Amino acid sequence: MKFFIDTANLAQIKEAQELGVLDGVTTNPSLMAKEGITGRNNILKHYVDICNIVDGDVSAEVISTDLKGMIKEGEELAELHEQIVVKVPMIKDGIKAIKYFSDKGIRTNCTLVFSCGQALLAAKAGAAYVSPFIGRLDDISTDGLNLISEIRHIYDNYEFETQILAASVRHTMHVIDCAKIGADVMTGPLSAIEGLLKHPLTDSGLAKFLEDYQKGN
Numbered sequence: 001m002k003f004f005i006d007t008a009n010l011a012q013i014k015e016a017q018e019l020g021v022l023d024g025v026t027t028n029p030s031l032m033a034k035e036g037i038t039g040r041n042n043i044l045k046h047y048v049d050i051c052n053i054v055d056g057d058v059s060a061e062v063i064s065t066d067l068k069g070m071i072k073e074g075e076e077l078a079e080l081h082e083q084i085v086v087k088v089p090m091i092k093d094g095i096k097a098i099k100y101f102s103d104k105g106i107r108t109n110c111t112l113v114f115s116c117g118q119a120l121l122a123a124k125a126g127a128a129y130v131s132p133f134i135g136r137l138d139d140i141s142t143d144g145l146n147l148i149s150e151i152r153h154i155y156d157n158y159e160f161e162t163q164i165l166a167a168s169v170r171h172t173m174h175v176i177d178c179a180k181i182g183a184d185v186m187t188g189p190l191s192a193i194e195g196l197l198k199h200p201l202t203d204s205g206l207a208k209f210l211e212d213y214q215k216g217n
Helices: 010-019 029-034 040-051 067-078 092-103 116-125 134-139 144-158 172-181 190-197 200-215
Strands: 002-006 024-026 057-061 084-089 108-113 129-132 163-166 185-188
Touching (some): 010 190, 040 067, 108 116, 116 129, 116 144, 129 144, 134 144, 144 172, 185 190
Parallel strands (some): 163 185
């Protein structure tokens, strides 16, 4: 399973990259605004800055909701860097845009997916990634992990090449559960990735090893 970090914070991206397990980055207008990145030119520059840190794919989101606008923005984003994947919303014109980009050889990430039907349409249109938001489904008392499982089953039935990118991952158990189900990618905060490092027996075992070593010196 690939590990993506969901942020626009360059320091966190660098930290995840230095860990040696980072495969890519996802971000969106809200995450950009959180870091104080506003204005089209500043946002485009920030995407390039992210690409210069990581080796893998970087999802860059369009903000238009009409086909013409999405195509214009998406082509501009794709020209920024070869690692850019154009992030397109799951709406009618979004599916049209994904098909257009797919035919042009531009990779896409279909975002804001909350049902199997939406994931099926995205795959049919040629999306490179589909992003079901499991955390947001959990927020409304719906099983987000079950959606991942159902999409996995459908994609395996028809050998779709679209990768399932589990988005809105909130914590470490989300990561583990997504790996069990067979998500191709997870994207979440740095804390969810670093949480995989932690176990109390590791801490106590290391402390004991060091204590015993000191006794012999």
